[in-house]
Amino acid sequence: MKKVLSGLIMINGVLITPLKIITVKGGDVLHAMKSSDDGFSGFGEAYFSVIDYGVVKAWKRHKKMQINFIVPKGKIRFVLYNDRDGHEVNNYQEVILSLNNYSRLTIPPMIWFGFQGLAEESSMLLNLASLEHTINEVDSKPIDEIKYNWERS
Amino acid sequence: MKKVLSGLIMINGVLITPLKIITVKGGDVLHAMKSSDDGFSGFGEAYFSVIDYGVVKAWKRHKKMQINFIVPKGKIRFVLYNDRDGHEVNNYQEVILSLNNYSRLTIPPMIWFGFQGLAEESSMLLNLASLEHTINEVDSKPIDEIKYNWERS
Numbered sequence: 001m002k003k004v005l006s007g008l009i010m011i012n013g014v015l016i017t018p019l020k021i022i023t024v025k026g027g028d029v030l031h032a033m034k035s036s037d038d039g040f041s042g043f044g045e046a047y048f049s050v051i052d053y054g055v056v057k058a059w060k061r062h063k064k065m066q067i068n069f070i071v072p073k074g075k076i077r078f079v080l081y082n083d084r085d086g087h088e089v090n091n092y093q094e095v096i097l098s099l100n101n102y103s104r105l106t107i108p109p110m111i112w113f114g115f116q117g118l119a120e121e122s123s124m125l126l127n128l129a130s131l132e133h134t135i136n137e138v139d140s141k142p143i144d145e146i147k148y149n150w151e152r153s
Numbered sequence: 154m155k156k157v158l159s160g161l162i163m164i165n166g167v168l169i170t171p172l173k174i175i176t177v178k179g180g181d182v183l184h185a186m187k188s189s190d191d192g193f194s195g196f197g198e199a200y201f202s203v204i205d206y207g208v209v210k211a212w213k214r215h216k217k218m219q220i221n222f223i224v225p226k227g228k229i230r231f232v233l234y235n236d237r238d239g240h241e242v243n244n245y246q247e248v249i250l251s252l253n254n255y256s257r258l259t260i261p262p263m264i265w266f267g268f269q270g271l272a273e274e275s276s277m278l279l280n281l282a283s284l285e286h287t288i289n290e291v292d293s294k295p296i297d298e299i300k301y302n303w304e305r306s
Contacts, residue, residue: 022239024203026204026208026209027203027204027205027208027210027270027275027276028202028203029200029201029203030200030201030202030203032198032201032279033199034197034198034285035197035198040195043186043188043195043196044187045186045187045188045278046185046199046281047182048182048183048225049177049180049182049183049184050177050180050181051180051181052179055179056179057179057180059222069189072201072225072226072277073225073226113267117179117180122180123180124226126185126199126225126279128199132187132189132213
């Protein structure tokens with residue numbers, strides 16, 4: 001039930017897919033997602049979210065939406081928390097994305113997630129989501145209700 | 154055959170759709186596209202393109218792909234050129250996008266386009282394209298073959 005990527009135990013259904021950056025004179029081209037890619041499960045909505053330095057936005061969980069996060073600006077720490085199957089181990093997963101680790105983070109439904117800006121200038125993520133956002137489809141929890149040490153560097 | 158938006162004569166099939174920026178403490182949320190939006194004609198691929206200050210990338214024309222350009226960083230001038238129906242007037246359209254004019258530019262197939270970075274830091278666009286990129290689907294022309302004064306401010 002658990003995949004192993006580079007020695008890291010992954011939460012089931014979570015994907016980290018390295019993306020190509022194509023060097024072009026005058027400005028590079030950065031892949032994000034193709035409809036034939038792993039992790040694509042339909043297009044519902046695309047939006048950007050800005051996150052200022054040090055700020056944490058947590059926690060959210062989507063009931064049906066599959067998320068694909070890409071970070072084209074700055075550096076963002078994502079923390080995922082899996083309470084789907086009641087396991088008490090390997091429930092947390094931390095992923096840091098930036099142009100230096102330019103990858104797509106796919107999060108299946110029913111995983112709690114939060115994120116934190118790690119770049120002094122503000123950071124930005126793109127979510128390519130499988131469904132349009134609706135308020136009934138998302139659960140929220142205050143940051144304190146899932147324990148995580150956001151202060152460590 | 155021509156739409157009029159804010160007094161501007163538009164090339165047929167081109168859309169400029171103002172997008173919402175939702176103010177959020179710690180970092181705003183910026184809409185890009187929903188599958189129910191005008192201009193959505195399927196998801197094939199998403200990619201970013203960076204454009205350095207003053208640089209022009211021109212000209213390209215997609216045979217089948219519908220383009221949706223969004224500018225989440227910097228400021229970009231887009232120039233469209235319509236030779237689909239042989240008209241000699243209203244063939245050019247210029248659109249400048251940035252966070253101050255945060256809109257989505259939809260370009261139908263068979264329109265020539267180019268773009269130029271107008272921000273001193275580099276600028277970035279997102280294309281939400283209706284098809285995956287393939288080399289056979291895109292035509293290119295050298296910048297000189299379609300006349301446009303890229304120097305004017």
